[in-house]
Amino acid sequence: MAKRSSLSIRIVEGKNLPAKDISGSSDPYCIVKVDNEPIIRTATVWKTLCPFWGEEYQVHLPPTFHAVAFYVMDEDALSRDDVIGKVCLTRDTLAAHPKGFSGWAHLTEVDPDEEVQGEIHLRLEVVARPRGRRLRCSVLEARDLAPKDRNGASDPFVRVRYNGRTQETSIVKKSCYPRWNETFEFELEEGTAEALCVEAWDWDLVSRNDFLGKGPGQLIPLIEETTSTECRQDVATNLLKLFLGQGLAKDFLDLLFQLELGRTSEANTLFRSNSLASKSMESFLKVAGMRYLHGVLGPIIDRVFEEKKYVELDPSKVEVKDVGCSGLHRPQTEAEVLEQSAQTLRSHLGALLSSLSRSVRACPAVVRATFRQLFRRVRERFPSAQHENVPFIAVTSFLCLRFFSPAIMAPKLFHLRERHADARTSRTLLLLAKAVQNVGNMDTPASRAKEAWMEPLQPTVRQGVAQLKDFITKLVDIEEKEELDLQRALSLQVPLVKEGPLFIHRTKGKGPLMSSFKKLHFSLTTEALSFAKTPNSKKSALIKLANIRAAEKVAEKSFGSSHVMQVIYEDDAGKPQTVYLQCKCVNELNQWLSALRKVSISNPGLLGSYHPGIFRGDKWSCCHQKDKSDLGCDKTRSRVTLQEWNDPLDHDLEAQLIYQHLLGVEAALREKHRELSAGTEAGSVPTGPGEAAEDALAQLLRVLRDLQEAHRSSPANSPPSEPNRLLALQT
Numbered sequence: 001m002a003k004r005s006s007l008s009i010r011i012v013e014g015k016n017l018p019a020k021d022i023s024g025s026s027d028p029y030c031i032v033k034v035d036n037e038p039i040i041r042t043a044t045v046w047k048t049l050c051p052f053w054g055e056e057y058q059v060h061l062p063p064t065f066h067a068v069a070f071y072v073m074d075e076d077a078l079s080r081d082d083v084i085g086k087v088c089l090t091r092d093t094l095a096a097h098p099k100g101f102s103g104w105a106h107l108t109e110v111d112p113d114e115e116v117q118g119e120i121h122l123r124l125e126v127v128a129r130p131r132g133r134r135l136r137c138s139v140l141e142a143r144d145l146a147p148k149d150r151n152g153a154s155d156p157f158v159r160v161r162y163n164g165r166t167q168e169t170s171i172v173k174k175s176c177y178p179r180w181n182e183t184f185e186f187e188l189e190e191g192t193a194e195a196l197c198v199e200a201w202d203w204d205l206v207s208r209n210d211f212l213g214k215g216p217g218q219l220i221p222l223i224e225e226t227t228s229t230e231c232r233q234d235v236a237t238n239l240l241k242l243f244l245g246q247g248l249a250k251d252f253l254d255l256l257f258q259l260e261l262g263r264t265s266e267a268n269t270l271f272r273s274n275s276l277a278s279k280s281m282e283s284f285l286k287v288a289g290m291r292y293l294h295g296v297l298g299p300i301i302d303r304v305f306e307e308k309k310y311v312e313l314d315p316s317k318v319e320v321k322d323v324g325c326s327g328l329h330r331p332q333t334e335a336e337v338l339e340q341s342a343q344t345l346r347s348h349l350g351a352l353l354s355s356l357s358r359s360v361r362a363c364p365a366v367v368r369a370t371f372r373q374l375f376r377r378v379r380e381r382f383p384s385a386q387h388e389n390v391p392f393i394a395v396t397s398f399l400c401l402r403f404f405s406p407a408i409m410a411p412k413l414f415h416l417r418e419r420h421a422d423a424r425t426s427r428t429l430l431l432l433a434k435a436v437q438n439v440g441n442m443d444t445p446a447s448r449a450k451e452a453w454m455e456p457l458q459p460t461v462r463q464g465v466a467q468l469k470d471f472i473t474k475l476v477d478i479e480e481k482e483e484l485d486l487q488r489a490l491s492l493q494v495p496l497v498k499e500g501p502l503f504i505h506r507t508k509g510k511g512p513l514m515s516s517f518k519k520l521h522f523s524l525t526t527e528a529l530s531f532a533k534t535p536n537s538k539k540s541a542l543i544k545l546a547n548i549r550a551a552e553k554v555a556e557k558s559f560g561s562s563h564v565m566q567v568i569y570e571d572d573a574g575k576p577q578t579v580y581l582q583c584k585c586v587n588e589l590n591q592w593l594s595a596l597r598k599v600s601i602s603n604p605g606l607l608g609s610y611h612p613g614i615f616r617g618d619k620w621s622c623c624h625q626k627d628k629s630d631l632g633c634d635k636t637r638s639r640v641t642l643q644e645w646n647d648p649l650d651h652d653l654e655a656q657l658i659y660q661h662l663l664g665v666e667a668a669l670r671e672k673h674r675e676l677s678a679g680t681e682a683g684s685v686p687t688g689p690g691e692a693a694e695d696a697l698a699q700l701l702r703v704l705r706d707l708q709e710a711h712r713s714s715p716a717n718s719p720p721s722e723p724n725r726l727l728a729l730q731t
Contacts, residue, residue, distance in 0.1 A: 020074035027075040162186040165664040224276040226668040236279035242654040311428040342456035372476040400440025408433040439464040498595040499523040505580035550607040551596035594642040
């Protein structure tokens with residue numbers, strides 16, 4: 001299996017952008033390009049010079065990519081969108097410095113007249129150590145950083161990531177010209193193309209901020225102990241997907257539940273920390289329960305967005321002037337605004353709770369089984385009458401506080417909406433999320449005391465607690481046999497990977513014509529790409545999955561329109577065919593390409609090249625070759641994919657990512673093994689669990705050593721004739 005780089009991209013916000021519109025403002029959005037090919041487009045934030053996007057992506061790239069560029073654009077409905085600025089992260093920075101690099105890394109301008117702000121002074125060098133070569137990164141200082149705080153300064157620190165390890169500098173308070181002079185070292189393996197990521201952060205911005213086999217109960221705590229808070233979510237997601245793909249997700253989560261319960265003495269702190277159990281359960285709900293979330297929450301979110309009502313319960317924030325009283329020639333009073341807002345929120349909360357109450361059977365079988373196991377474990381741990389609500393709160397701490405509430409506050413991040421909410425709608429969503437949290441907390445006095453102005457919702461909240469307890473009781477009381485029958489029925493269904501409307505291009509005469517695009521509903525499963533006239537009509541298979549040879553973008557000039565992809569495949573007679581499909585936006589295009597590439601990545605006969613143009617008349621529009629069967633003029637990108645909650649499970653990839661993480665913390669694991677060994681030798685009586693943990697850890701370290709040896713001896717990983725020392729720099 002060829003190696004892929006996993007690139008995490010977080011597009012947070014912009015500050016003090018230039019005004020591009022006559023109104024003195026801009027309509028900014030971001031485009032991310034890999035080697036000049038756009039793969040991501042954020043939502044547009046209208047009429048602002050300080051936009052907040054808050055969007056996160058994870059992109060899988062081949063190790064040969066050269067640069068990632070971030071363009072900030074101003075959307076214009078009447079003319080071409082303006083370029084506000086660009087940040088380019090490239091390997092070429094180090095290409096001319098094979099022995100190391102020392103200098104200022106800064107933002108690159110798009111327009112020579114544009115001002116750029118912020119540079120970091122770095123020193124990179126390769127040093128020899130007795131145990132091998134290491135990459136040394138010295139973070140010296142920064143200058144002219146953007147002020148992120150109200151005091152006109154920032155609290156900057158630098159995060160350095162390489163080869164699965166993350167290290168951070170200290171925080172320099174209230175400075176745009178910080179000095180750190182801190183040095184980090186990382187293991188350097190010959191022949192690898194890992195990217196060195198150097199990121200400057202403002203402390204305020206990030207304040208929100210088992211491989212099981214034998215002895216899993218001993219290994220999981222050790223992995224959690226040696227995993228930093230920053231990468232715990234990634235480790236939890238990788239482990240969860242690995243076990244979910246093997247039908248062991250419930251057992252894996254049950255083990256984590258038992259470990260968490262074993263170290264929790266106070267019932268009110270249960271599952272409230274960012275432990276591996278909490279992070280794994282969050283990932284589990286997103287992977288296994290997202291369609292369920294859409295079914296329950298989608299209609300309520302759509303209603304909030306469509307109504308756009310002014311809603312406010314906090315008297316100190318009421319803006320009476322924003323709301324007129326229908327039919328009267330006077331503004332509403334504060335009391336009238338508060339009462340109308342309470343009525344609106346009670347309506348939304350009641351609709352949500354009713355939808356949830358009716359959804360017991362719609363909840364995925366594996367989610368029901370996991371919640372049932374969680375409920376039983378907590379009830380066994382806290383059996384007294386005074387803890388009667390604790391099992392219910394354990395379920396709601398995940399279902400409401402870590403799943404439904406975040407989705408209500410940021411529906412775009414959960415794919416419930418295509419764009420972020422405006423300020424008015426965001427406030428309504430925030431208040432609704434707070435009400436859901438109060439219901440999830442079982443309306444405790446502590447939750448009520450935090451914000452007394454939420455009191456008008458209390459009748460609905462109290463009723464919601466009763467509804468939620470009834471829902472959970474039904475959810476966890478489904479008989480085992482019925483559960484197994486349902487799981488068996490679900491396992492017989494072909495899993496759906498992606499679906500949605502696309503325009504298919506029918507060719508006429510000598511070449512494709514714009515008028516031949518036809519809108520159909522497409523479905524991609526692990527067996528075929530199919531289409532139908534409507535989502536509910538009978539589907540017809542278009543392409544068998546095993547016959548796909550490539551899925552690539554089509555050059556915009558080929559059809560005179562954007563967002564067109566081509567799927568190259570073989571028909572039943574073995575002849576090459578191409579179908580052209582148009583998407584509504586660049587994000588949708590890349591999601592379809594990503595899905596198609598993932599489900600066909602193991603197909604034999606994948607193409608190494610393709611034509612980004614079309615064959616019109618007697619030649620290819622891209623390279624003007626006259627033979628339609630000639631080899632393509634551009635390389636395919638079969639391994640450039642996005643990672644999303646509904647991705648098909650890739651066991652090999654998840655195992656590789658876990659292996660990469662364990663290599664990054666190998667030194668910490670060896671140190672822990674030495675501590676356990678010393679404790680066993682010093683004790684006069686066998687320690688039991690300590691010895692078991694030592695044995696399990698020793699076995700894990702042996703497995704890591706064997707895998708490293710296998711990688712080194714593999715022909716695919718042998719070093720090239722000229723060692724590749726290029727590293728990608730991200731600032």
